[in-house]
Amino acid sequence: NAGVTQTPKFQVLKTGQSMTLQCAQDMNHEYMSWYRQDPGMGLRLIHYSVGAGITDQGEVPNGYNVSRSTTEDFPLRLLSAAPSQTSVYFCASNPLAQPYNEQFFGPGTRLTVL
């Protein structure tokens, strides 16, 4: 199993550009989520999904869109990048069978918006 994979690893954008961060998992997990981590800070939940076709907002959803067309993939779209979105983005997944499962994190995407 590859676990949770994210692409790209690094990305530089100009203000106003859009892009999609990719996340995929091969563990057949129902739950997937996106976090952002700013320097020296904890993780903040952006959006999450409890299964294909179902998504919901987390703590800091503004400026981001998600969709979940398959169990495996959960892309995060930045609609119009802003310098405040400079951060490291982590995707995570876990099974929903129990309400208390460890989350498996991807390696992260380091995004810089100029």
Next chain:
Amino acid sequence: QQPVQSPQAVILREGEDAVINCSSSKALYSVHWYRQKHGEAPVFLMILLKGGEQKGHEKISASFNEKKQQSSLYLTASQLSYSGTYFCGTARGDAGNMLTFGGGTRLMVKP
């Protein structure tokens, strides 16, 4: 609301013990602990549930005081590999996947 972790940073010598605390102003269903090394993804350590059930790491222990909405992570006989930033994540309902993370505690273990 974000849980509060203390201390923010701690430096240890190998073999010393440390305690990291996590407290919330809201009623909690579960507390999750993760460790993150510099430039890497967070890695799961422990989950503690209301009612005392635990699930996690062999060499690290933790407690969950439901009345005080606090959890403590106990690192005993620390090793160099324990260095990193420790995060607690709290869940308010049995949708334990919706975690709110604290700001982290940076732990450095020196030889």
